[in-house]
Amino acid sequence: MSFWTLMVTALGVSADAFAVSVAQGLSPGGSRGRRTSLQIAATFGLFQSVMPMAGVVLGSQVAVATRGWGHWAAFFVLVTVGAFMLVAALRTQPEQVESSPRPACSRVLLLGAATSVDAFAVGAGLAFVNVQALAVFLLFGMVTFCTCLLGAELARRASAAFASAAAGAGGLLLVCVASWIVLARPETV
Numbered sequence: 001m002s003f004w005t006l007m008v009t010a011l012g013v014s015a016d017a018f019a020v021s022v023a024q025g026l027s028p029g030g031s032r033g034r035r036t037s038l039q040i041a042a043t044f045g046l047f048q049s050v051m052p053m054a055g056v057v058l059g060s061q062v063a064v065a066t067r068g069w070g071h072w073a074a075f076f077v078l079v080t081v082g083a084f085m086l087v088a089a090l091r092t093q094p095e096q097v098e099s100s101p102r103p104a105c106s107r108v109l110l111l112g113a114a115t116s117v118d119a120f121a122v123g124a125g126l127a128f129v130n131v132q133a134l135a136v137f138l139l140f141g142m143v144t145f146c147t148c149l150l151g152a153e154l155a156r157r158a159s160a161a162f163a164s165a166a167a168g169a170g171g172l173l174l175v176c177v178a179s180w181i182v183l184a185r186p187e188t189v
Contacts, residue, residue, distance in 0.1 A: 001129050005180060006136070010143040012176075013052065013122050015169060017044040017115040017144050021151035037152035043108045044148045047116035049141030055123020056133040062124075072182070076125075079178045084118075086175070089168030 021040050123136060 001126070001131050006131065006139055007143065009122065009126070010140045011147070013119045013140060014048055014144040014147045015171070016118065017048060018147040018151040020111050020115055021148040022155045024152060037149055040108055040152055041145045041149035043112040044115060045141045045145030047112035048119050048144035049137045051116040051120040052123030052126070052140050053133045053137040055120040056127045056131060056136050059124030059127025062127070075178045075182045079175055083171065083175065086168050086171035089165070089171060
């Protein structure tokens with residue numbers, strides 16, 4: 001898998017964490033300060049690093065047994081996660097985007113874990129297309145950190161509808177990457 005395909009996948013996976021960062025930034029007193037924005041971005045970046053890496057490591061054990069059709073497994077996992085993200089974004093009304101004043105540490109950890117479950121599934125799917133776990137760890141973490149920091153900072157000027165649109169765009173990116181995985185293989189065209 002090329003660097004750019006992995007980058008687009010990381011952007012897609014980080015979209016829900018970005019949306020939550022935006023929601024925290026929109027909340028009264030939420031991530032108005034840079035310190036809170038950094039804490040949210042670092043927590044989400046860490047979870048989005050560890051979970052897909054764990055998925056790649058565990059998924060690679062399965063990938064050995066599925067040579068020849070593993071790219072279809074990756075396609076299925078990415079399309080499923082992407083479709084769920086799209087459906088959730090379409091069902092979410094702007095006023096439903098959760099926000100609260102200055103999030104507690106336990107809340108940020110819970111949000112980090114919740115937004116990274118899909119990253120684990122994506123990591124498991126990526127194992128079928130032979131990616132390096134360390135590359136996934138570093139790239140997904142850095143992309144998520146940057147997007148979450150950007151989201152929390154931009155939220156001061158944005159509307160709540162922006163968070164829902166961001167999650168939908170992330171789902172669409174994952175579906176596109178899944179399609180690329182299948183279409184890029186000469187034997188599947």
